[in-house]
Amino acid sequence: MKNYDLLIIGGGPAGITLTKNIKNKRDIGIMRPEDHSMIYCAMPYVIEDLLPYEKTLKTDSIVTDTGADLIRDLAVDINFENKTVKTAKGDQYDYNELIIATGADPILPPIAGTELDGVMTFKSEDDLKKILDTVNSGVENVSVVGAGAIGIELAQALNEKGIKTNLIDMMPTVLPNMLDPEIAEAAEKELKELGINLYLDQRVVELKGDSALEAVMLDNEEEIASELVVFAVGMKPNVDFLKDSDLEIAADGILVNDKMETNIEDVYAAGDCVQFESGITDEVISGKLATNAVAMGRVLAANLLDGNRSYKGFYNGAATKVGKFYVGGTGLTEKLAAEKYEIVTAQSEFKTAFPIMPFAKDVKLKLIVNKADRRVLGGQIISGEPVTDKVDKITMTVQYGLNVDQLLDFNYSAQPYQSFYPAHNLLVKAAEEAVKKLDS
Known part of the structure; x- marks a missing residue:
């Protein structure tokens, strides 16, 4: 058991930003269960052979060079009264101040067939390995569900490998959270010209197969042959291990104020595990972007070093590439x-x-x-x-x-x-x- 002045749970953009900005000014431990921190947005480019796999892996030195201890373990229970964290390996860590930066996990929809082999999401190192193995096995038909930036980038990568690729979304246009229809029109045309089959304004209602996926069923009763389906339809905060605690948690994550403070003294949260508001309307919106997590991490780091900064809210500036268009x-x-x-x-x-x-x-x-x-x-x-x-x-x-x-x-x-x-x-x-x- 070790006591840390500052214990950070989560090794993603928010957690890394905190350690880099605080450095050796505090005694820091940063806990993550994954083998590597990933450059998630570069993962599609590994699939289409633009980048070697290793380029998506952040080195541990990004944490350890700041003077922080890297703890490879999973937090499974927090006692906020005693200020202790228990891990999957059976260890316990004490803290003076705690930061929860556990990120978010991709969502699988509540439909029949999600247990079949060949059904997956796309976020982790394991996901990337699984897709690479599937691509190299000679898969012929793939469906990507969700025509946001992640889905579009993944669909293009799979299509580039010569695989028949279908892109499905329940909205009538691609990138519906980023672009209005008249701006998205050229991007849709480009995807079709690349050879990607678009199924817009259609919902996946069932996945068919015996033990392995064979087809995707749409709400218009059309079946699309698929040996692999990847869902990129949204994210949920990774906070289930905290649901029975006194920490205030809403539908989209941990509740914090503009200082990143939770309802529990000496406990803070930042990144995709947090629920926050639009910087324009002051209404709760989703903002699960690495750039938002980094900004939150910077604000919190400054305040933990006796600063007085406030997080202003989500604006959700984002970009992607669709064929020849940016x-x-x-x-x-x-x-x-x-x-x-x-x-x-x-x-x-x-x-x-x-x-x-x-x-x-x-x-x-x-x-x-x-x-x-x-x-x-x-x-x-x-x-x-x-x-x-x-x-x-x-x-x-x-x-x-x-x-x-x-x-x-x-x-x-x-x-x-x-x-x-x-x-x-x-x-x-x-x-x-x-x-x-x-x-x-």
Whole structure:
């Protein structure tokens, strides 16, 4: 048994961020059951042979070089009154302050057949190994359920390996939490051109087979031959081992305030195991992204070192790649914004470089604007070149409450290889279009 000044349960983005920011200023133990911390978002690229498997594994030194002890074990019980943690190996650790950063696990839907061989989710190192083994065994038909970023990236990877790949989603468009239909349209067309079979606005109701998966049944009674089905339909907080404790836990995770404090003194939580609110509407929304976990970890680390920072909420800026297109979104989609605000939308469309340059590609941006105060509530972008920098600019606009009138004064740079002509800027042009609508 060892006593730690600060004990962190969980070795994902939140836990690693905490150890790196606190370093040797506190006596830290960080506990994780997995053999390795993974770069989860790189896993699809291993499947399509863009990266070697080893590149997705973070080295233990990312923790140990900070001066923290790495404990390879699973927390199974916490006594908050006595400040002790018991593990699967039968050990016990004492703490002065505890951080719960146990992350979230992928969801399997409550349908018949999920126990069959060939049914899985996609998050862990074991999941990656299983898919690689299946791909190498000569599987011919695969279905991916969930057309969010993870599902789309995985479907493209499997398709790239020459496997007949089906992508299924209950929503009528791909990336429904990121893109509005008119922005998603080009991405859908690209997926079809890549050879991926799209089944949108359809729900999986049953998985068929004797001991191993043979087919996926849709709600329209269509059967899709599949020897492997991977569900990427959402995440649930990994907090089941705490459900009988005094810790306050809601549907989407542990309840914390903007300091990452729980209802129990000296106990904090951060990352995907936490429930939190939108930074725009102050309503509870899902925000299970590594970037959110890192931001929470930074806030908590500062406060544990006598700082006074607050976490402002989820904006959920995100991006992915669909064939030749790069897409991203942040804040509220048009559909979500219209449920709470009276809005206008505006678009701009230019080139990624001076149009005279032979490699210039199309880029389109959309803004969602609140009529009442003219603030930007969200935005989306699709381009022939990477978009994360532009998504981040829109996130800053949303996060700091800028309105479209202020964006008209935005000072921007221009260069033939990297931007449209100096005469205009993608964000400023969309703001101009929004102002025209608002003032008409």
